[in-house]
Amino acid sequence: MDSWVHIGPATTAVFLASLVEAVEALTIVLAVATVRGWRPAGLGALAGLALLILIVVLLGPLLDRVPLHLLQLAIGVLLLMFGMRWLRKAILRSAGVIPLHDEAVAFAAETAQLREQARLRDARLDWLAGLTSFKAVLLEGLEVVFIVIAVSAGRGLLIPASAGALAACLLVVGVGFIVHRPLARVPENTLKFAVGVMLSAFGMFWTGEGLGVSWPGEDLAIVAFAAMFLAVALVAVIIVRRPSAKAFS
Amino acid sequence: MNMLIAVFREVAGLFVDDGSLALAILAVVVFAGVLATLMPDFPLAAGAILLLGCLGVLLANVILATPR
Numbered sequence: 001m002d003s004w005v006h007i008g009p010a011t012t013a014v015f016l017a018s019l020v021e022a023v024e025a026l027t028i029v030l031a032v033a034t035v036r037g038w039r040p041a042g043l044g045a046l047a048g049l050a051l052l053i054l055i056v057v058l059l060g061p062l063l064d065r066v067p068l069h070l071l072q073l074a075i076g077v078l079l080l081m082f083g084m085r086w087l088r089k090a091i092l093r094s095a096g097v098i099p100l101h102d103e104a105v106a107f108a109a110e111t112a113q114l115r116e117q118a119r120l121r122d123a124r125l126d127w128l129a130g131l132t133s134f135k136a137v138l139l140e141g142l143e144v145v146f147i148v149i150a151v152s153a154g155r156g157l158l159i160p161a162s163a164g165a166l167a168a169c170l171l172v173v174g175v176g177f178i179v180h181r182p183l184a185r186v187p188e189n190t191l192k193f194a195v196g197v198m199l200s201a202f203g204m205f206w207t208g209e210g211l212g213v214s215w216p217g218e219d220l221a222i223v224a225f226a227a228m229f230l231a232v233a234l235v236a237v238i239i240v241r242r243p244s245a246k247a248f249s
Numbered sequence: 250m251n252m253l254i255a256v257f258r259e260v261a262g263l264f265v266d267d268g269s270l271a272l273a274i275l276a277v278v279v280f281a282g283v284l285a286t287l288m289p290d291f292p293l294a295a296g297a298i299l300l301l302g303c304l305g306v307l308l309a310n311v312i313l314a315t316p317r
Binding site for chain 1: 265266267270271274275278281282285289292293295296299300303304306307308310311312314315316
């Protein structure tokens with residue numbers, strides 16, 4: 001049971017976070033494919049994926065050499081910063097303080113930018129389009145790589161965490177290929193809210209462990225932390241909510 | 250070069266979106282760390298500071314980020 005307390009939330013957090021990032025990357029790759037065809041879009045995306053795999057392969061073994069205590073503290077603090085950043089943004093979006101991320105708008109903006117580039121310098125456009133696709137996959141993928149490494153480091157969870165990320169990416173790519181347009185209906189802010197809560201809870205647990213705190217209930221404390229972060233986040237949404245805002249869009 | 254700068258910015262942006270939130274989290278962690286070092290027999294005190302500090306920082310940051 002001990003390991004399932006970690007494997008379940010860790011894999012779920014990675015799956016949901018990867019879903020969000022994959023949807024964002026897919027929007028840009030689709031925009032490139034719409035304007036310049038699948039060749040530059042696909043090649044750019046594949047190059048980005050290759051670089052991400054290289055980063056994981058190089059970084060993974062290095063982390064094993066760091067003392068566990070230090071690793072827990074460093075990863076814990078980074079997870080806290082990462083998770084609370086997502087949670088903050090999700091709270092502000094839920095409350096209507098900042099606008100929700102709209103994939104359809106992002107797609108339109110990217111497409112318009114690529115068309116403008118096509119008008120100005122057609123000869124280099126395949127290269128620029130490929131680079132746009134590469135950058136999207138690399139930058140969105142970096143977040144996935146960090147989350148995979150962070151939730152699995154020192155816990156032997158690399159395989160289930162990677163499987164969660166891979167499943168999310170395959171799901172998004174599969175649906176993207178079928179519908180052939182940005183996945184604007186994915187409830188991105190709700191996912192960010194959930195991932196923010198889970199990553200903040202993991203970060204809290206590991207930062208405490210890194211500082212020498214023995215949490216009551218051991219691994220089960222993560223569930224309690226998640227409940228507390230969720231409660232505070234919901235209270236925050238109520239406090240700062242704008243009258244016109246729809247929660248968790 | 251531009252690509253490298255963009256990647257560096259993106260990596261930094263993974264953790265720091267609102268600088269005051271990141272700084273406040275670090276301050277809470279440092280405070281909890283100091284407490285854990287000074288009071289090794291009461292590690293839960295450091296844990297409580299860490300937990301309540303981070304929850305408080307989140308709530309305060311969201312409220313302060315909202316224009317009145």
